[in-house]
Amino acid sequence: MSQRRYQSVIQYLSEGIAAGNWPVDAQVPSENELVELCSVSRMTARRALEELTEAGVLYRVQGKGTFVSPPKMQASFVEVRNIADEVRALGQHYGNVVKTLLAEVPPPKVAALFGLAEKATAFHSIILHLENKLPVQLEDRWVNPNAVPEYLRQDFTRETPNVYLSRIAPLTAAEHVIEAHLPDLKQKRLLQLSEVEACLVVHRTTWSGNTPISYATLYHPGTRYRLAGRIGAGSTAPLPIEEIHV
Structure with a gap:
């Protein structure tokens, strides 16, 4: 299966969704229809649909087909918090080290999320966040270049990506x-x-309006970090996922 043919199907579907040809909950073409529309094999069409489903762009209904996912899956249930604020709230010193800040071709599921063409680049940053010089989070983030074109020009030792993105493209939904x-x-x-220590990992996707802004994978030391949330009876406020150092 050629990468070009596979990406062409993803691009065809992503551009159609962005243009409104298939609104939320609309059924997209089936594997057989994509074979005809995109002149690809059924295996290629199936892989494209699977990748877009894994990325959360589409969802499947057994026996009925594949449909366009709502972009705001968990907007009313989560609150994204800035790790620098969490560290300082504990009375500790926050710092970070920027390991990577460049434009790269993203993984297929990220390209599908952002609706990028074949071989198009996205912005990639890797930042190690510190509490009293001890690592508490490794942030591996992809950012939509069409939504945040100045991302690579920022000094993230002065302002975290969370703060910058919240200011430039205010968060309306997160998963x-x-x-x-x-x-x-x-x-x-x-x-x-340590040799036997595991990580606690959060995969975080954020949107501003209907535009996907970033996909971040956040790695935390399992013995020094935990996540907590609280559900209040009768409350309509967002439910925070609190990042707590232990």
Whole structure:
């Protein structure tokens, strides 16, 4: 399967969704229809649909087909917090080290989320956040270049990406996926983990209006970090996911 053909199907669907050809909850073309529309094999069409589904752009209904996902999956249930504020609120000193800040071709699911053409680049930053010089979070973030064109020009030692993005493209929706993770050698070294220590990982997607702004993967030392949330009976306020150092 050629990468060009596979990406062409993703681009066809992403551009159609962005143009309003298929609004939220509308059914997109089936595998067989994509074979005809895009002149690709059924395997190529299936892979494109699977990637867009994994990225949250589409969702499947058994026996019915594939449909366009709402862009605000969890807007009323989560609140994104700035790690620098969390550290300072505990009376500790915050600092960070910018490891990467450049334009790169993103993974397919990120390209699909942002609706990027084949081989188009997105903005990529990797930042190590510190509490009293001890690593508490490794932030690996992709940013939509069409929504935030000046991202690479920022000094993130002075203002975190969270603060900058909230100011430039105010958050209206966010989705969090939380999981345990066995770190690779690079993550283990940067976070100063022991041989047996796992990571707590948050995959965070954010939107401003209907525009996807960023996709970030946040790695935390399992023994020095926990996440907590609170549900209040009868409350309509957003439910925060609190990042707490332990």
